[in-house]
Amino acid sequence: MVFSKSYxxxxxxxxxxxxxxxxxxxxxxxxxxxxxxxIKKVLTKIAxxxxxxxxxxxVGESIGGKDKLQGLEDRGExxxxxxxxxxxxxx
Numbered sequence: 001m002v003f004s005k006s007y008x009x010x011x012x013x014x015x016x017x018x019x020x021x022x023x024x025x026x027x028x029x030x031x032x033x034x035x036x037x038x039i040k041k042v043l044t045k046i047a048x049x050x051x052x053x054x055x056x057x058x059v060g061e062s063i064g065g066k067d068k069l070q071g072l073e074d075r076g077e078x079x080x081x082x083x084x085x086x087x088x089x090x091x
Contacts, residue, residue, distance in 0.1 A: 003043055003055040005031045010066040011054040017069060021079055024088040059085055 002018065004011035006029045018025055030036045030043075030053065044051040047062035056063050058081070063069065072078040083089065 001025065001057045002027045003039070003053065003057075004029050005053045007031065008053050010052075014054045014056060014066040014069050017066075017073060017078075020090075021082055022087045022089050058082075 002011070002015055002025060004015065004027055015027060028039075030039050033039055040051070043055045047055050047057075047064070050062060050064050052065055054065055056065065056069055063072070069078070072081060079089075
């Protein structure tokens, strides 16, 4: 799950990185939601203080933002992590 802001370049980059492996994820564009301030407060709490966008979760576990996702990719761990979660991968 990616909690994103539609205009955020970091959110866009994170979604594109994920799309290079899978289309099997949900996105909430928080800036389109009526309760966006409350959503951000809740996200910050459940993401253990991560308060920027995007806020990325793998099966309910916060992995952080674009920098953390990129770190998984740079270490060669992102694909195998997604596969271990049973995510449908693109061909």
